[in-house]
Amino acid sequence: MDHIKSYIQEHEDRFVNELIQLLKIPSISADSAYAKDVLKTAEAIKSSLKKAGCDTVEICETDGYPIVYGEKIINSNLPTVLVYGHYDVQPPDPIELWNSAPFEPIIEKTELHPEGAIFARGACDDKGQMYMHVKAMEFMTETKQLPCNVKFMIEGEEEVGSKNLSTFVKNNHNKLKNDVILISDTGMIAKDVPSITTGLRGLSYLEVEVTGPNRDLHSGLYGGAVANPINILTKMIASLHDENNHITIPGFYDNVEELSKEERAEMATAPFNLKDYKNALDIDAVYGEAGYTTNERNSIRPTLDVNGIWGGYTGEGAKTVIASKAYAKISMRLVPNQDWEHITQLFKTHFESIAPKAAKVKVTPHHGGQGYVTPIDNIGYKAASMAYQDTFGKTPIPQRSGGSIPIVALFEKELKSKTILMGFGLDSDAIHSPNEHFGIWNYLKGIETIPYFYKYFTELSKT
Amino acid sequence: MDHIKSYIQEHEDRFVNELIQLLKIPSISADSAYAKDVLKTAEAIKSSLKKAGCDTVEICETDGYPIVYGEKIINSNLPTVLVYGHYDVQPPDPIELWNSAPFEPIIEKTELHPEGAIFARGACDDKGQMYMHVKAMEFMTETKQLPCNVKFMIEGEEEVGSKNLSTFVKNNHNKLKNDVILISDTGMIAKDVPSITTGLRGLSYLEVEVTGPNRDLHSGLYGGAVANPINILTKMIASLHDENNHITIPGFYDNVEELSKEERAEMATAPFNLKDYKNALDIDAVYGEAGYTTNERNSIRPTLDVNGIWGGYTGEGAKTVIASKAYAKISMRLVPNQDWEHITQLFKTHFESIAPKAAKVKVTPHHGGQGYVTPIDNIGYKAASMAYQDTFGKTPIPQRSGGSIPIVALFEKELKSKTILMGFGLDSDAIHSPNEHFGIWNYLKGIETIPYFYKYFTELSKT
Numbered sequence: 001m002d003h004i005k006s007y008i009q010e011h012e013d014r015f016v017n018e019l020i021q022l023l024k025i026p027s028i029s030a031d032s033a034y035a036k037d038v039l040k041t042a043e044a045i046k047s048s049l050k051k052a053g054c055d056t057v058e059i060c061e062t063d064g065y066p067i068v069y070g071e072k073i074i075n076s077n078l079p080t081v082l083v084y085g086h087y088d089v090q091p092p093d094p095i096e097l098w099n100s101a102p103f104e105p106i107i108e109k110t111e112l113h114p115e116g117a118i119f120a121r122g123a124c125d126d127k128g129q130m131y132m133h134v135k136a137m138e139f140m141t142e143t144k145q146l147p148c149n150v151k152f153m154i155e156g157e158e159e160v161g162s163k164n165l166s167t168f169v170k171n172n173h174n175k176l177k178n179d180v181i182l183i184s185d186t187g188m189i190a191k192d193v194p195s196i197t198t199g200l201r202g203l204s205y206l207e208v209e210v211t212g213p214n215r216d217l218h219s220g221l222y223g224g225a226v227a228n229p230i231n232i233l234t235k236m237i238a239s240l241h242d243e244n245n246h247i248t249i250p251g252f253y254d255n256v257e258e259l260s261k262e263e264r265a266e267m268a269t270a271p272f273n274l275k276d277y278k279n280a281l282d283i284d285a286v287y288g289e290a291g292y293t294t295n296e297r298n299s300i301r302p303t304l305d306v307n308g309i310w311g312g313y314t315g316e317g318a319k320t321v322i323a324s325k326a327y328a329k330i331s332m333r334l335v336p337n338q339d340w341e342h343i344t345q346l347f348k349t350h351f352e353s354i355a356p357k358a359a360k361v362k363v364t365p366h367h368g369g370q371g372y373v374t375p376i377d378n379i380g381y382k383a384a385s386m387a388y389q390d391t392f393g394k395t396p397i398p399q400r401s402g403g404s405i406p407i408v409a410l411f412e413k414e415l416k417s418k419t420i421l422m423g424f425g426l427d428s429d430a431i432h433s434p435n436e437h438f439g440i441w442n443y444l445k446g447i448e449t450i451p452y453f454y455k456y457f458t459e460l461s462k463t
Numbered sequence: 464m465d466h467i468k469s470y471i472q473e474h475e476d477r478f479v480n481e482l483i484q485l486l487k488i489p490s491i492s493a494d495s496a497y498a499k500d501v502l503k504t505a506e507a508i509k510s511s512l513k514k515a516g517c518d519t520v521e522i523c524e525t526d527g528y529p530i531v532y533g534e535k536i537i538n539s540n541l542p543t544v545l546v547y548g549h550y551d552v553q554p555p556d557p558i559e560l561w562n563s564a565p566f567e568p569i570i571e572k573t574e575l576h577p578e579g580a581i582f583a584r585g586a587c588d589d590k591g592q593m594y595m596h597v598k599a600m601e602f603m604t605e606t607k608q609l610p611c612n613v614k615f616m617i618e619g620e621e622e623v624g625s626k627n628l629s630t631f632v633k634n635n636h637n638k639l640k641n642d643v644i645l646i647s648d649t650g651m652i653a654k655d656v657p658s659i660t661t662g663l664r665g666l667s668y669l670e671v672e673v674t675g676p677n678r679d680l681h682s683g684l685y686g687g688a689v690a691n692p693i694n695i696l697t698k699m700i701a702s703l704h705d706e707n708n709h710i711t712i713p714g715f716y717d718n719v720e721e722l723s724k725e726e727r728a729e730m731a732t733a734p735f736n737l738k739d740y741k742n743a744l745d746i747d748a749v750y751g752e753a754g755y756t757t758n759e760r761n762s763i764r765p766t767l768d769v770n771g772i773w774g775g776y777t778g779e780g781a782k783t784v785i786a787s788k789a790y791a792k793i794s795m796r797l798v799p800n801q802d803w804e805h806i807t808q809l810f811k812t813h814f815e816s817i818a819p820k821a822a823k824v825k826v827t828p829h830h831g832g833q834g835y836v837t838p839i840d841n842i843g844y845k846a847a848s849m850a851y852q853d854t855f856g857k858t859p860i861p862q863r864s865g866g867s868i869p870i871v872a873l874f875e876k877e878l879k880s881k882t883i884l885m886g887f888g889l890d891s892d893a894i895h896s897p898n899e900h901f902g903i904w905n906y907l908k909g910i911e912t913i914p915y916f917y918k919y920f921t922e923l924s925k926t
Contacts, residue, residue: 030780317493
């Protein structure tokens with residue numbers, strides 16, 4: 001890829017400013033109050049793809065937020081890369097913990113990012129990483145170096161479970177026909193330790209509601225005599241883990257893939273410093289399933305976490321009340337071979353079965369997706385690995401991620417092609433957290449690395 | 464008390480309207496946003512006491528909300544009754560469950576109140592019951608039948624633990640000197656089953672905070688590897704009760720008064736229908752400490768209830784986050800001989816001791832008070848019993864209440880006089896709940912009964 005370094009240098013400021021404009025739009029898909037902004041973001045993506053050189057760009061309506069599709073077909077005999085990303089973002093709360101407004105991006109230097117990082121919700125997940133592909137496309141078309149066909153599919157519902165993308169994919173096999181799918185929505189180990197994500201966890205997200213008495217009660221007159229739904233909820237949730245932090249839902253581990261000693265030994269070679277990890281989070285100890293290391297717990301093992309809980313009086317001061325209802329949002333991260341719909345059913349059945357007679361329990365499945373593992377012997381992975389070698393001067397490490405991109409498993413099922421996860425974010429980017437940011441170095445390094453993937457994938461496809 | 468029935472009949476509408484005006488002021492002491500309204504209510508009480516015939520009325524400033532004091536001393540050789548009540552109210556939330564605006568009182572007929580009930584926050588607790596005493600005072604002075612001296616002490620911080628009343632009482636022994644304290648801030652068994660509250664539970668109210676990582680985290684990248692403060696909080700709270708619903712805090716039961724077989728047998732004679740109780744609350748089963756009946760669980764046994772819990776994402780949709788912090792408001796109802804400050808310390812020590820190394824726990828005591836038991840062989844109780852016999856035609860049943868009026872124990876300690884709890888509310892009045900109401904029949908019956916207490920207490924004092 002000739003002159004890529006100089007091209008990026010020349011256009012660096014514009015690349016950063018274009019991303020900043022995109023980050024100013026609060027495209028929060030989980031909160032209907034922001035519907036207009038989500039749609040506005042889709043329009044912005046559409047025009048950016050057009051400018052980047054796509055021949056046809058369209059906004060494809062769905063039952064929810066639209067999918068932006070763009071393509072440039074230069075020769076039907078050449079391979080086709082399908083780029084997937086999302087333009088929606090997580091809600092910013094707790095808003096009070098942000099040092100700057102989540103939708104007023106600022107650039108600040110940090111210890112890890114001496115070149116500066118862009119602070120804003122979505123900076124890394126996924127506007128920043130998605131936009132690297134748009135700018136890589138611009139480079140390849142502007143410099144006449146695009147070696148193959150490209151298709152873009154950028155959705156607006158990833159943070160709420162890609163509700164409508166699956167239907168779109170099922171109904172558009174021809175339109176989406178490709179030889180490899182390329183996604184940047186994951187991270188790498190460190191700026192000097194490039195890695196490619198080869199595994200993703202599945203997800204099952206539910207909401208539970210416990211109802212005690214039919215109205216809030218005075219805790220003095222009724223306390224001790226009726227089931228307090230908050231106390232009941234805490235008891236039920238606590239019972240979902242045993243003393244070894246194994247999940248107690250019957251059948252939960254039945255299909256869990258157990259890695260071999262060798263695989264675990266190889267995983268253990270990835271650079272990891274427990275002391276730094278604890279310091280970064282300001283915790284005195286890690287916590288998790290007995291018999292597994294921290295890196296195993298957050299990648300190859302399934303989990304059950306409460307993501308939110310509420311009930312009773314949470315305002316200022318005191319209220320001596322027994323609430324009528326208590327609620328929790330609970331998600332389970334799943335590993336390959338655990339079917340998310342089956343696990344969701346197991347949870348529902350079990351949670352309802354442990355409810356005491358004195359309370360009513362309602363379990364509402366929210367969304368979910370399957371886990372995924374990419375083999376590293378296909379040309380997609382090889383092309384990515386060669387790209388990193390050119391731009392980082394190192395062979396990237398294959399790494400299982402604890403995160404979930406529910407749609408990836410569906411892509412393989414429907415489109416019969418492998419997905420390559422080239423992530424340029426860092427754990428410290430605080431995605432889904434206050435003060436999310438994305439290093440400018442990472443952003444530009446991604447723009448530099450992506451075109452080499454196209455180059456090597458096209459070359460390896462010929463042979 | 465001559466002509467009392469006719470006097471009440473004649474002035475009934477005014478009595479109701481005056482109360483309605485009082486209920487329109489949102490005197491929520493727990494929420495500083497309502498500070499002005501709380502003060503406005505104090506002024507309203509002051510002028511109503513003046514109108515009712517008090518010779519001196521004053522607003523006594525404290526470090527918090529003021530105490531309204533009024534008195535009418537007709538003869539220093541006659542006994543003095545000190546009336547205590549409060550003009551502050553509980554917050555109205557959950558506001559959406561009210562059928563009418565909590566501070567726009569309406570009168571509606573119900574099955575239990577065919578004569579109509581006043582629906583408003585504070586209707587029963589305690590504006591309505593406190594105002595009965597003001598109107599009873601009016602009757603006695605207007606008809607020249609006041610048989611003894613009267614003092615009123617109406618505070619504005621009862622719902623937040625009477626923060627400053629104790630200091631006021633300690634500093635005003637002479638001003639508050641009395642022969643008996645009269646309070647209407649409790650209930651009776653039924654309209655045709657009058658009862659006098661002879662026991663109150665103590666209270667310890669705390670807030671707990673569990674901190675895991677120093678920021679909200681992505682539940683995919685960190686899930687399973689770090690302590691989730693919400694999961695930890697549920698585990699810790701759940702562990703506070705064992706499988707028999709005994710509280711597990713070491714030393715918690717050490718001083719709990721165990722009633723004799725005879726006392727429990729006598730309690731059991733109070734009318735109670737478990738089926739009606741369950742139907743009224745729409746629950747399939749009651750729930751509580753093994754080995755005790757419902758009426759024992761909510762009166763002679765201590766409890767531990769979560770009054771509020773919150774943490775993580777509680778908004779619309781889904782957020783796959785591990786929160787940095789989780790919180791709960793927890794209160795314990797205590798029985799006679801349990802010292803609330805000692806129990807508060809036991810809780811704090813125990814709760815901190817069960818925190819895992821991977822999380823930090825903070826326990827903040829909020830407020831509390833001692834339990835109380837009134838003997839039934841004193842002239843105060845006898846006078847009250849005789850008063851009910853005149854107006855209800857029945858001997859009232861002595862009854863332990865599960866509620867707390869923390870200040871009562873302090874009154875006895877500081878002022879060396881017994882407190883008589885003449886409550887005219889019903890369990891179904893929904894105090895501290897949405898749609899709180901107070902039956903007009905109960906309101907007027909209270910106004911009718913109170914003067915007889917003065918009459919008999921004065922007579923019995925002479926002998």
